[in-house]
Each structure stands twice: as C-alpha cells, then as structure tokens.
Amino acid sequence: MFNMLRMDLRRLVKSRSFYVMLAVTALLLLLVVVMAAHIASPETLDAMETQGAEVTESDWMLSELIHSMSQMELMHETLGGGFLLVMAGIGVTIFVNGDFSSGFIKNTCCVKPRRRDYVCSKILLAGIYSGILTVFSVLLMLFAPVLVHWRPAPAPVWSIVQYTVWLWLPHWAFSLMALALVLLTRSNTLGIILSMVAGSGLTAMLAGTLFAMLRLPRLEQYFLSAVVCGVNTPQVGLILACTLVWSLIYAAGSLLFMEKRDI
Numbered sequence: 001m002f003n004m005l006r007m008d009l010r011r012l013v014k015s016r017s018f019y020v021m022l023a024v025t026a027l028l029l030l031l032v033v034v035m036a037a038h039i040a041s042p043e044t045l046d047a048m049e050t051q052g053a054e055v056t057e058s059d060w061m062l063s064e065l066i067h068s069m070s071q072m073e074l075m076h077e078t079l080g081g082g083f084l085l086v087m088a089g090i091g092v093t094i095f096v097n098g099d100f101s102s103g104f105i106k107n108t109c110c111v112k113p114r115r116r117d118y119v120c121s122k123i124l125l126a127g128i129y130s131g132i133l134t135v136f137s138v139l140l141m142l143f144a145p146v147l148v149h150w151r152p153a154p155a156p157v158w159s160i161v162q163y164t165v166w167l168w169l170p171h172w173a174f175s176l177m178a179l180a181l182v183l184l185t186r187s188n189t190l191g192i193i194l195s196m197v198a199g200s201g202l203t204a205m206l207a208g209t210l211f212a213m214l215r216l217p218r219l220e221q222y223f224l225s226a227v228v229c230g231v232n233t234p235q236v237g238l239i240l241a242c243t244l245v246w247s248l249i250y251a252a253g254s255l256l257f258m259e260k261r262d263i
Contacts, residue, residue: 002121004117004118004121005121005124005125008121008122008125009125009128011098012095012125012128012129015095015098017091017094017095017098018091018095018129021087021090021091021094021133022132022133022136024087025084025087025133025136025137025140026136026140028083029078029137029140029141029144030140030144030147032078033078033141033144033145033147033148033150034147034148036066037066037145037148037149037150038148039063039066040062040063040066040067041063067150068153069152069153070152070153070154070155071141071142071152071153071154071155071160072155072159072160072163072232073152073232074141074145074152075138075141075142075160075163076163076231076232078141079137079138079141079167080167080228080229080231080232081201081228081229082199082200082201082225082228082229083199084133084134084137084167084171084228085170085171085174085195085198085199085200085224085225085228086195086196086199086200087133088129088130088133088134088171088174088175088178088195088199089174089175089177089178089191089192089194089195089196089198089199090178090191090192090195090196091129091133091175092125092126092129092130092175092178092179092191093178093181093182093188093191093192093195094188094192095125095129096122096178096179096182096183097182097186097187097188097191100182100186100187115258115259116255116258116259118258119179119183119251119254119255119258122179122254123176123179123251123254126172126175126176126178126179127172127175129175130168130171130172130174130175131168131172133171134164134167134168134171135164135168138160138163138164138167142160163231163232166231166236166239167228167231169239169240169243170224170227170228170231170239170242170243171228172243172247173224173242173243173246173247173250174195174198174199174224174246176246176247176250176251176254177191177194177195177198177246177250178191178194178195179250179254180250180251180253180254180257181194183253183254183257183258184253184257198223198224198225199225200225201223201225201226201229203223203225204220204223204225204226205220207219207220207223208220222238222242222245224242224243224246227239227242227243
C-alpha cells in the first residue's frame with residue numbers, strides 16, 4: 001500500500017492537472033479578494049455617486065462590514081461556501097481517472113489481492129491532495145489582501161491552525177466521494193458533475209426541502225457541504241462524526257467497486 005502511495009505522490013508532483021487545479025484555485029481566490037476590496041472601497045462608492053449611481057446607506061454599511069473583517073472571517077466567507085469542496089472533488093476525480101485512461105491501473109491491480117492496497121493508497125492520497133489544497137488556500141487568503149492594500153484584523157495563529165484542520169477533514173471525506181465515483185464509472189464525468197452539485201450545497205438544499213415536505217428529521221445538516229459552512233463555529237463532535245461516517249461509506253463503496261468489477 002505504501003509503495004503505491006509513494007508512486008502516487010511521485011505522479012502527483014509531476015501531474016499537470018494538479019498544478020492546473022492549484023492555479024485555478026489561486027486565480028479565483030485572488031479575483032474574489034480584488035473584487036471585494038474594490039467594491040467595498042469608499043473611493044469606488046464615491047465615484048459611483050459622482051457618476052449618478054444610487055448609493056444607499058446599506059452599501060456604505062456593507063463597505064464598512066467588509067473592511068472590518070478579521071482574517072478568520074474573510075477566510076470563512078471565501079472558503080466556507082463549498083468552493084474548496086468543488087475543487088477537491090474535481091481534482092481527485094481527474095487524478096484517479098488518469099489511472100484508467102493511461103492503463104496504469106492494469107499494471108498495478110492485475111492481481112486481485114492488490115486491489116485493496118490500491119484503494120487504501122488512494123484514500124490516503126485523497127487526504128494529502130485535499131490537505132495541500134486546503135493549506136494552500138488558507139495561506140493565500142492570509143496574504144492575498146496585502147496585494148490590494150487591505151489588512152484585515154489579524155487572527156491568532158492557533159485559531160488559524162485549528163480552522164485549517166477542521167476545514168480539511170470534511171474535504172478529505174468529500175474527496176473520497178470522487179474516488180468512489182471514478183471506481184464505479186471508470187470515467188470522470190459523474191465525479192465532476194456531483195462534485196460541483198454536492199460541493200456547492202445544492203444536494204443539501206434539495207434534501208432539506210424534501211425532508212421538510214415529508215416532515216422528516218432535518219438531516220441535511222449532516223451533509224459535508226453543511227458541515228463546512230459551520231467550521232467557523234466548530235462543533236468538534238459533529239465535524240469528526242460526519243467526516244468519519246461519510247469516509248467509511250465512501251471507502252467501503254470504493255473497496256466494493258474494485259472487488260466486484262473487472263479493471
């Protein structure tokens with residue numbers, strides 16, 4: 001298993017798709033920071049008023065609210081909405097699907113007993129992939145505001161570390177969904193679509209509506225997208241429980257799909 005993981009890590013370092021995902025993540029986060037700083041700038045609001053646009057009191061309140069954000073608040077507003085779930089799911093989907101499209105898996109899993117090792121190595125790889133993406137995004141959100149002369153109130157280092165860990169765990173579990181879908185379909189189509197749909201919170205919203213209509217318990221709060229939204233006020237037990245349960249479900253599904261299907 002660990003030999004396979006080492007091979008995967010070497011392939012990850014040389015993978016073009018991995019760096020593309022990091023670049024896209026960085027670009028989108030930088031755009032969010034630049035747009036937020038520009039829209040909330042008093043100079044921008046003054047210029048809009050000069051040009052005849054209507055600027056209300058709520059616009060000035062929003063500007064003050066954005067500029068009074070702390071580093072933690074800015075990070076969560078940007079990263080806690082499911083954006084990283086989408087990126088982690090798509091990234092793992094593309095990387096794992098490369099095993100099938102390149103024929104790599106036929107060389108490593110042609111002997112059936114090794115299939116379990118293959119899945120275990122991919123589970124660990126999904127954790128590393130999502131961890132790198134999470135840490136990279138957090139660091140970017142700490143330093144990107146400086147580029148636009150925006151200095152949010154600093155947060156304690158320990159709080160940032162805790163936030164990063166609690167943010168990473170649901171993303172690891174979500175990445176395992178992408179792994180299971182690739183092993184099920186042997187393609188990246190379903191994994192990419194569901195990463196976008198589930199990561200954006202659409203499945204949780206639809207499930208919540210259905211539960212309300214049927215007067216069932218509101219279980220949508222246990223969806224990973226909902227768990228990520230609450231990371232800024234962490235309920236440690238809820239995060240750990242949801243991460244563990246969803247990870248076990250997706251890991252068991254991945255093992256089943258590999259054992260019961262031809263490569």
